Amino acid sequence: MSNISKAFANGKAFIPFITCGDPDLETTAAVVKAAVANGADLIELGIPFSDPTAEGPVIQEANVRALEGGVTTDKIFDMVMELRKEISIPLVFMTYANVVYSYHWDGESFIRRAAECGIDGLILPDLPFEEKEEFHGLCRKYGIDLISMIAPTSSDRINMIAKEAEGFIYVVSSLGVTGVRSEIRTDIGSIVEQIRTVTDVPCAVGFGISTPEQAAKMAALSDGAITGSAIVKLIARYGKESAGPVGEFIKSMKDALSKVH
Amino acid sequence: MTNPKGRFGQHGGQYIPETLMNAVIELEKAYDHYKDDPEFNRELKELFDNYAGRPSRLYYADTMTKDLGGAKIYLKREDLNHTGAHKINNVLGQALLAKKMGKTRLIAETGAGQHGVATATAAALLGMECVVFMGKEDTERQALNVYRMRLLGSEVIPVTSGTATLKDAVSEAMREWTSRIDDTHYCLGSVMGPHPFPTIVRDFQAVISREIKQQILEAEGRLPDAVLACVGGGSNAIGSFYHFINDPGVRLIGCEAAGRGVDTWETAATIATGKLGIFHGMKSYFCQDEFGQIAPVYSISAGLDYPGIGPEHAYLHDTGRAEYVPVTDAEAVDAFEYLARTEGIIPAIESAHAVAHAMKIAPEMPKDSIIVITISGRGDKDCAAIARYRGEDIHE
Numbered sequence: 219m220s221n222i223s224k225a226f227a228n229g230k231a232f233i234p235f236i237t238c239g240d241p242d243l244e245t246t247a248a249v250v251k252a253a254v255a256n257g258a259d260l261i262e263l264g265i266p267f268s269d270p271t272a273e274g275p276v277i278q279e280a281n282v283r284a285l286e287g288g289v290t291t292d293k294i295f296d297m298v299m300e301l302r303k304e305i306s307i308p309l310v311f312m313t314y315a316n317v318v319y320s321y322h323w324d325g326e327s328f329i330r331r332a333a334e335c336g337i338d339g340l341i342l343p344d345l346p347f348e349e350k351e352e353f354h355g356l357c358r359k360y361g362i363d364l365i366s367m368i369a370p371t372s373s374d375r376i377n378m379i380a381k382e383a384e385g386f387i388y389v390v391s392s393l394g395v396t397g398v399r400s401e402i403r404t405d406i407g408s409i410v411e412q413i414r415t416v417t418d419v420p421c422a423v424g425f426g427i428s429t430p431e432q433a434a435k436m437a438a439l440s441d442g443a444i445t446g447s448a449i450v451k452l453i454a455r456y457g458k459e460s461a462g463p464v465g466e467f468i469k470s471m472k473d474a475l476s477k478v479h
Numbered sequence: 480m481t482n483p484k485g486r487f488g489q490h491g492g493q494y495i496p497e498t499l500m501n502a503v504i505e506l507e508k509a510y511d512h513y514k515d516d517p518e519f520n521r522e523l524k525e526l527f528d529n530y531a532g533r534p535s536r537l538y539y540a541d542t543m544t545k546d547l548g549g550a551k552i553y554l555k556r557e558d559l560n561h562t563g564a565h566k567i568n569n570v571l572g573q574a575l576l577a578k579k580m581g582k583t584r585l586i587a588e589t590g591a592g593q594h595g596v597a598t599a600t601a602a603a604l605l606g607m608e609c610v611v612f613m614g615k616e617d618t619e620r621q622a623l624n625v626y627r628m629r630l631l632g633s634e635v636i637p638v639t640s641g642t643a644t645l646k647d648a649v650s651e652a653m654r655e656w657t658s659r660i661d662d663t664h665y666c667l668g669s670v671m672g673p674h675p676f677p678t679i680v681r682d683f684q685a686v687i688s689r690e691i692k693q694q695i696l697e698a699e700g701r702l703p704d705a706v707l708a709c710v711g712g713g714s715n716a717i718g719s720f721y722h723f724i725n726d727p728g729v730r731l732i733g734c735e736a737a738g739r740g741v742d743t744w745e746t747a748a749t750i751a752t753g754k755l756g757i758f759h760g761m762k763s764y765f766c767q768d769e770f771g772q773i774a775p776v777y778s779i780s781a782g783l784d785y786p787g788i789g790p791e792h793a794y795l796h797d798t799g800r801a802e803y804v805p806v807t808d809a810e811a812v813d814a815f816e817y818l819a820r821t822e823g824i825i826p827a828i829e830s831a832h833a834v835a836h837a838m839k840i841a842p843e844m845p846k847d848s849i850i851v852i853t854i855s856g857r858g859d860k861d862c863a864a865i866a867r868y869r870g871e872d873i874h875e
Binding site for chain 1 (some may be wrong): 484492493494496497498499500501502548616620640641647650652654657658659660754755756757758759760765769770772773788
C-alpha cells in the first residue's frame with residue numbers, strides 16, 4: 219500500500235495541480251502550504267516542459283512563465299526537499315516523459331532524486347500503457363507509483379490499464395487538453411464502474427473541473443476530483459500573492475467534496 | 480522494451496496521451512488492411528500517375544556535372560510533382576486511407592507550407608474538410624502558401640505557442656486531434672510522431688527510391704554511388720533511401736539544417752547536436768538541454784526547422800547505414816542560387832541543403848561515379864526570403 223492511499227482515507231479527495239516555478243518557486247512553496255492548510259489531500263506538482271502537448275492554453279502559459287523565470291528540475295527537487303520538512307500529504311510530480319528520460323542524460327537519476335525528496339507518484343501524460351515498462355521498472359525500484367490514466371476513448375483498454383494501476387487512477391473527464399470546461403458529458407460513472415470490476419485502486423477525475431459543483435458531481439461518481447487550470451488561472455492573476463486566493467479556492471472545493479458520500 | 484511495436488532499434492514507439500491510443504491502433508489496423516488491398520493500391524496509383532504526375536523525372540544535370548568536375552549528378556525531380564514537392568505522395572496515401580476509414584476531416588501541421596498545401600489539395604480533391612496548423616512565424620515567412628491553402632478551401636490556424644514554428648504546429652495539431660477523433664484524421668507530414676506514422680509515411684514516400692532505382696538502372700545500368708536528400712523530420716530522405724537500404728554499395732547521405740552552424744545555438748542539426756529523448760510521440764534524437772527541455776532550433780528553411788528527426792533515421796544513424804551531415808544557411812543559399820544558374824532549376828531552400836553537400840563531395844569523386852540528389856520541392860516559395868537574406872526587399 220503506497221502513501222498515496224492516505225489521500226483517499228478521509229472521504230472524497232481533492233487534488234490540486236500547481237505548476238512549479240510559476241511565477242517563482244517561493245510562491246509555489248507558499249501555495250502548496252496554503253493548499254495543505256485548506257484541505258488538499260494530495261498535490262500534483264507540475265514540472266514545466268517546453269512543449270506540453272496535453273495542456274490547454276492556461277497551463278501552457280504557466281509553463282512558459284515558469285521556464286522564463288529560470289526554474290529547473292533541480293531547483294524543484296530542492297523546493298520539494300524543503301517542503302517535506304513541513305508537509306506530509308502525498309505529493310506527485312506531473313510532467314512529460316522527456317523531462318524524466320533526459321534528466322542529466324540519466325532517467326534513473328530523476329526517479330532516484332524524486333524518491334529522496336519524498337515524492338510518492340509520477341504522472342506522465344505522454345506515457346501510455348504500452349510504453350510504461352521502461353519507466354515503471356525504475357519507479358518500482360525507488361518506491362514511486364507510476365499513475366495510470368484512463369480516457370473517455372479507452373473503452374476496451376480499461377481493464378488492461380486498471381489491472382496494473384497503482385496509487386490512484388487518473389480518469390480523464392473529456393476529450394482534448396487540460397482546461398476549464400462548462401460541461402462534462404462523458405459517462406464517468408460507467409468508466410469507474412468498469413474500473414471497479416478489476417481493481418480497488420482509487421479513481422480521481424480531472425480535466426475541466428473548475429467549480430465546487432463540478433467537483434462534487436465528479437467525486438460522487440468516483441473517489442476524488444483534480445483541478446489544475448482553475449488554480450493556475452488564479453496564480454496567473456495574483457502572482458506572488460496567490461497563496462491566499464488559492465487557499466480559499468481549495469477550501470471551497472474541499473468543502474463541496476466533504477458533503478459528497 | 481516489452482513492446483516492440485513500431486520500433487526502429489531503440490527508436491520509435493507510441494508516446495502519446497491515452498486519449499489517442501485507440502485512434503492510432505485503429506489507424507494501424509486500417510493501414511495493415513489497405514496497404515495490401517489491390518483496389519486501394521490501384522486507386523492510389525491512379526492518383527499518383529494522373530493527378531500528382533508520377534513518375535517524377537530523374538534528370539541528368541550535365542552542366543553541374545561538368546562544372547563540378549567529378550561524379551555524374553542526377554536530380555530526382557520531386558519539385559515537378561503537383562503542388563511542387565514530395566509531400567503530395569504521403570498526403571494522397573493518407574487522405575485516401577482516411578477516407579476509407581470513414582473520416583471526413585483532415586488536420587495537418589506545416590512548416591514551409593508544402594505539406595499544408597498538399598493536404599489542402601488532397602482535401603479539396605477528395606471532398607474533405609481540412610484545417611492546417613502553422614507556426615505564426617512561418618505564416619509570415621511563407622505567406623504565399625497560406626494564401627494557397629485558403630484558396631483550396633482549408634482553414635489555416637496560426638500557432639503562437641512556444642517558438643511559433645514547425646514543432647509548435649505539430650503540438651497544436653496533436654492537441655486538436657485529442658479533442659476531435661471520431662471524424663478526424665491527423666495527416667502527419669513526416670516520418671515522425673507515434674507508430675504507425677513513421678512507417679505509413681515512409682511507405683508512401685518510398686515511391687521515390689523505387690523510381691530512382693528503376694530510372695538509374697535504365698540510364699546507367701547500375702546503382703548510384705550515393706543518394707543525397709535533405710532531412711528535417713526526414714520524409715523525402717527516407718523515401719529516397721528506402722529501396723537502397725539493402726544495397727550496401729550505395730551511400731545514403733542525409734543533409735541536416737545547421738542554420739548558422741552546429742557550434743552555435745542557432746541550428747536545427749539534430750544528429751550533429753541532439754541527444755536521445757522522447758517527444759512528439761516517439762523516441763529519437765532531439766535538440767534539448769540536460770533537463771529535457773526542447774531547444775528552440777533555427778534554420779533559414781522553415782521545413783527543416785524542427786528539433787527532432789524521424790526514428791528510422793535515428794536508427795540508420797546508429798547502425799551507420801546512413802550518414803548525416805550538417806549544412807549551414809550560407810551553404811544552402813549558395814546552392815539555391817547555383818542550381819538556378821547552372822541548371823535553370825530553382826530548388827526549395829530545404830532541397831538546396833542536399834545540393835550544397837553534393838557540391839562539396841562531387842568534385843572529390845571519380846568521373847565515372849554517380850550521385851543522385853533528391854530535389855524535394857521547388858523554390859518559388861523561398862524567393863522572397865532568399866532575396867531578404869541577400870539584403871534585397873521584394874514584394875510577393
